[in-house]
Amino acid sequence: MLRRTFLGAAAVLALTGAALAQEPLKIGLILPMTGPFASTGRQIEAAAKLYMQQNGDTVAGKKIQLIVKDDTGTADVTKRLAQELIVNDKIAVMAGFGLTPLALAPAPLATQAKVPAVVMAAATATITEASPYIVRTSFTLPQATVPMADWAAQNGIKKVATLVSDYGPGIDAEKAFTTAFTAKGGQVENLRVPLANPDFSPFLQKVADAKPDALFVFVPSGIGAQFMKQFVERGLDKSGIRLIGPGDVTDDDLLNNMGDVALGAITTQHYSAAHDSPENKAFVEAFKKANNGMRPNFMAVGGYDGMHLIYEGLKKTSGQGGQALIDAMKGMSWTSPRGPVSIDPQTRDIVQNIYVRKVERKDGELYNVEFATIPNVKDPVKAAKSN
Numbered sequence: 001m002l003r004r005t006f007l008g009a010a011a012v013l014a015l016t017g018a019a020l021a022q023e024p025l026k027i028g029l030i031l032p033m034t035g036p037f038a039s040t041g042r043q044i045e046a047a048a049k050l051y052m053q054q055n056g057d058t059v060a061g062k063k064i065q066l067i068v069k070d071d072t073g074t075a076d077v078t079k080r081l082a083q084e085l086i087v088n089d090k091i092a093v094m095a096g097f098g099l100t101p102l103a104l105a106p107a108p109l110a111t112q113a114k115v116p117a118v119v120m121a122a123a124t125a126t127i128t129e130a131s132p133y134i135v136r137t138s139f140t141l142p143q144a145t146v147p148m149a150d151w152a153a154q155n156g157i158k159k160v161a162t163l164v165s166d167y168g169p170g171i172d173a174e175k176a177f178t179t180a181f182t183a184k185g186g187q188v189e190n191l192r193v194p195l196a197n198p199d200f201s202p203f204l205q206k207v208a209d210a211k212p213d214a215l216f217v218f219v220p221s222g223i224g225a226q227f228m229k230q231f232v233e234r235g236l237d238k239s240g241i242r243l244i245g246p247g248d249v250t251d252d253d254l255l256n257n258m259g260d261v262a263l264g265a266i267t268t269q270h271y272s273a274a275h276d277s278p279e280n281k282a283f284v285e286a287f288k289k290a291n292n293g294m295r296p297n298f299m300a301v302g303g304y305d306g307m308h309l310i311y312e313g314l315k316k317t318s319g320q321g322g323q324a325l326i327d328a329m330k331g332m333s334w335t336s337p338r339g340p341v342s343i344d345p346q347t348r349d350i351v352q353n354i355y356v357r358k359v360e361r362k363d364g365e366l367y368n369v370e371f372a373t374i375p376n377v378k379d380p381v382k383a384a385k386s387n
Contacts, residue, residue: 044303149180
């Protein structure tokens with residue numbers, strides 16, 4: 001009788017083990033799929049699904065299940081969804097996070113549950129400091145902005161008005177540009193606009209009255225077309241004031257709809273759909289083919305590389321999550337559609353090239369055409385802290 005009981009228990013354990021082995025490895029992708037920042041969610045979801053289509057849905061012998069949740073761009077919703085994904089769905093990794101408040105909201109949950117969180121979009125420099133389980137595949141605003149200040153100072157621009165959205169990344173961009181540009185002898189006047197439902201008109205009138213050499217603009221991806229419309233309505237496109245900034249304002253996804261007003265805008269960013277490399281040409285072609293001709297933007301490449309980081313990390317840990325996975329991600333390097341990238345093992349931020357680009361018309365479409373490269377740029381905020 002005792003032997004039969006033991007054999008029965010062993011059979012149950014074997015069945016349980018087999019069932020566990022068949023359990024999918026779940027990735028919770030939390031994105032703004034509706035609301036004013038829906039283009040960010042749409043781009044990242046498309047890129048994540050493209051990566052799985054190209055690389056299969058099995059890693060380290062386990063099926064990968066992607067669970068996409070819409071946080072509507074609201075931080076409280078992001079936090080609730082993250083909790084549900086951790087407790088109910090038992091995800092191995094959470095990812096996405098379209099804006100800084102949305103990335104910060106679930107950070108304590110990532111720490112408490114020891115679940116890695118891959119930030120594919122949000123760009124305030126301090127985000128990775130909110131949890132040791134956060135790693136980033138997008139960029140930081142200072143990383144993209146300091147090269148813009150250097151370029152402006154080297155190209156005869158002496159007086160600049162900055163106009164930024166009044167939240168973490170905007171303030172990061174304003175501080176990084178102002179500090180770097182004034183250190184080179186430039187003059188700066190700072191203006192901030194509300195993040196929600198911004199009316200740029202009164203601020204653009206102040207810029208017109210001040211007559212700077214250039215207007216430095218940061219608005220979140222998806223808002224650039226709204227800014228450009230009001231820029232034209234105020235006549236600034238004919239004022240001689242140059243338009244400069246990080247690349248969010250000339251987002252590849254929206255650039256064609258902005259029209260000729262965007263021509264000549266100079267920006268600094270880590271990705272352009274026009275980036276000239278075999279890897280990017282293949283990425284753009286596959287992305288368009290899978291998404292009815294939609295052009296990938298810098299959010300898409302953050303999502304695509306985020307999935308690559310998760311896949312390669314899981315391969316290194318044989319499917320194990322938690323601390324082992326976040327440790328496996330540190331120091332990883334690969335060739336992305338944006339160029340060579342790596343994960344800084346100290347900060348868990350991405351290290352990447354920053355490109356200086358100009359909006360030009362090519363083959364009937366508008367593109368951010370790269371004409372200079374600053375290689376292997378780290379987030380300057382954390383780099384300064386470590387010095």
